[in-house]
Amino acid sequence: MSNEALLPTSSGAERPKTFREFVSAVFKNVYVLYTISIISFLLLWDAASVLNLLGKFLPRPMEVVYQLYDMFLNPLAGKTLLEHLWFSLRRVLIAFAIAVAIGVPIGLSMGFSKYVHAIVKPVFDLFKPMPPIAWISLAILWFGIGETSKIFIIVIGAIVPCIINSYNGIRLVDPELYDCIRMLGGNKRQEVIEVTFPAAFPAIFAGIQISLSMAWTTVLAAELVGAREGMGFIIITGMNVSKPAMIIGGMVVIALTAWAISVAVTHLERWVCPWKTKLE
């Protein structure tokens, strides 16, 4: 909502008197500017396509829409667009659940105990910078090209932010909050329940959020190899059959899904952490 005040409007309460004022009011509305931005992008894209600026493999925006519509109705490799999307989403959700179930406890125990931290940290630091895609070959050798190897790769990608954020969440609790709860008569157990967990919760939740978007990014990489369904499969198929509209269509659906997930998670966060201010 506050976006609307991005540009100063000519005193919102008064109605514009002249045509000039009306036009200037319209162009100061941020949503109008958003629309202009998207339309000009599509126009530039269309022009680039019509003028063959990138060779013959840049479809016009309308062709992408037709392609999406076609895939929505007619199965590709036996499945419609929504079914492909569902396969990808299912992999993401399973792997994400596994990553949270393993990663958060690891991070928490690292935060609670410096012994656990000292034992886990060197190994974790070694694995942390490895891009999850680097595991693909090994995963296929270990688990074959079925679901297990894909989920394994996604878990590898999604688990890192869970561990890091849970650990930091515990470690960065304001020490004065502990002083406070101890002065109020809290024992060790009450310190953990009443301070550590609630204070660390926003950081842990942020980690889970990052983890989910990591999972969504990694699923595509996992599906680029040996998948027979999913959004990654659509993109690879588009390349194999030289249909750039299919590739771009897949990319658009992926972006929209990622956006929908992030909106949903933000709402979830407002519901579970009502104490967090909007600006944070």
Place this chain on the structure above:
Amino acid sequence: MENKAGVKKPKIECTNISKFFGEGQERIHVLDTIDLSVKENEFVVILGPGQSGKSTLLKIIAGLYKPSTGHAYLDGKEISQPGPDRGIVFQRYTLFPWKTVMGNVEMGPKLQGMPRKQRRELAGHYINLVGLNGFEKAYPHQLSGGMKQRVGIARAYANNPKVMLLDEPFGQLDAQTRYFMEQETVRIWETEKRTVIFVTNNIEEAVYLGDRIVVLEGKLPGKMKKIYDVNLPRPRDYTDPDFLELRHRITEETELTL
């Protein structure tokens, strides 16, 4: 104002307290041989500039720090750890941001295992006392600085502590709010008397609030410099000639430059 009720045994007694932080070369001498005794229901202000160890002294009485030498006693028993018989109010408020005003104030009784209905009633009483009725369901981030500190005071009171420890509680407030909170502090204290130890770096605040003012030396290690009895009637007036005279005297004699 000397204690009206006559002779009383000391509520808080500090004997020969020194405090060092760190080891070897890094060692910092923060407090040097502090002797202090505070009577029941007395309002004692510990006055000193920044870096005079006054907050450290308060935290030793709170039991959050252990003294390097010497002892602190509450009712004749040595203070060795934090506990609900001392209520503390922090300069940075340090409220639980995930708890409402009610949730913050009832925390102490909740930790002692008081049943929900009873502790809600108790917390409600203290929320009223500090003038926050109607804000029970607000979260700390929705409150102004002055209101946050009222929550801090109510939270400390709700445990029915023997001693209230306030660590520069109004240091972050603007001047107007600060005056108002000082008046409120006196009002609350007169409604529900407690032994109070109040740390500040503000001479005017000290003279307005204290029965006694303990002045600490202006640089580390903190030493007791002087103790003043404030015999002005309450409610005090910031512009009363006697008030101003005492304020001036403290400034002159202790060479506090704040």
